[in-house]
Amino acid sequence: MQLDPGRLAQSDSYENATAAANHKTPSRLVNDIIDHTGLEPEAKAFYTDNRLRSERFMQLEQDRREYVDQHPGKLVIFTCIDEKEQDTEKAFGLVPGVANVYPTAGNKIGEVNLVLCQEIQKRIDRAVQSDKVVLLLFITHESASHPEDDGCAAWEHDSREADKHAIYQVKAFNRDYVDRDCYGNVAKRHMVAIRLKSITDKETRIWFGSNGQVDPDEFLSRNGSMGDGPQLFSAIYQRFAECFPEDDPCFSGLGRDRRTALLRQMALMFKANLGYAREVAKGEIPRTESGHRGTRILVGRGWEMYDEVGRYFKVSDLTPDYKRECQISGKYVLKNALIRQIAEKDSGLVVPFHVNVPFDLMRCGDRCGSIRHAMNLARAIKKDWIKRLHRTETRERLYAELRQALEHDGIPHAFHPDFSAITPEVFNFYVSVSPRETRLLELVATGGDL
């Protein structure tokens, strides 16, 4: 798709933009909302579908308010960019948008990450204002059936290393976000950080306390003998109280009532996860397949409604490593596009990156700063791919990784296509901003060449 920066939409509303831009141009770069007429069918379907997701997001506003009112913990979730993990909120029964989710490859957030520190401080300030505490879930992932090759790619499937890192980070969160008295004792706690492990092929999430772990398998193996009612909930709550005892360091500086209320919030998420895992086991919810099946990369923020497994990688704009994360996810999407091309000869080779950030990122009511930020992200990712494909060394490494990924998916070497078709034009960018209330993507630029 080529860019035609000469055509500007002279409209300021979504409907007007559609009416004004029936000029049938293949793609355009504009500083305002553009319509979807020039998009290729799959991208068009993506944005048509976005309207439905946006409507659903708005319908859930009351549910979001109720959740926040009823629970003491303001949720912050750290999880992987992996497309197997994008149902995390759904698996916990959370309304989309109640949790702030930060996807990073393998949760490798670094020793000190100033951007994320600022983000967390912002969440804490807001929690303090409403007499809440930040409940941070730090989730790494692995596979029960394929531990050697379907764990976290960012950790090269070495779950022990991922665990060590997660234990370190969670301890640091619980140590750092407290007020201490003159003796160094915790006087007030602003954050409770918990380590969890997601077992992707079972759709279960294991919670780790200082006195053991709460594993959904323990309850699932009882075959629903307790039903779904109060008996089940009280058994879950009891397990949480055992694993997270009163002297658990993650609760120091919190009152007893607050601990009880937080345990209840956690137990409710756990219970929802049991129901979710049962539905997956019964085949009512699609099971996560092994390997990487993602076909699109969602960069930035505002993607809460995209919660299917196996379809979307999500890359945050808040991690300094976002380019590397776009390399990892881009490689797998490329691999899937190549497989599709082998199966359907006439399908084009496209790796779609959708970049979106909130409408008013820089200043209240101002879209320009947000658009600039989103465009800069897209350009940086694009430039990185151009550089990688241009340099012999990085290009050969990409080819070698693709060969390995294709073989892992059962495509023998003899069927591998000619990789020289992978040019920078294969990477397609869709840049948008979205209002926080609607999460409706307002497309501002498209095209391979930004």
Ligand SMILES: [Zn+2]
């Ligand atoms: Zn991962």
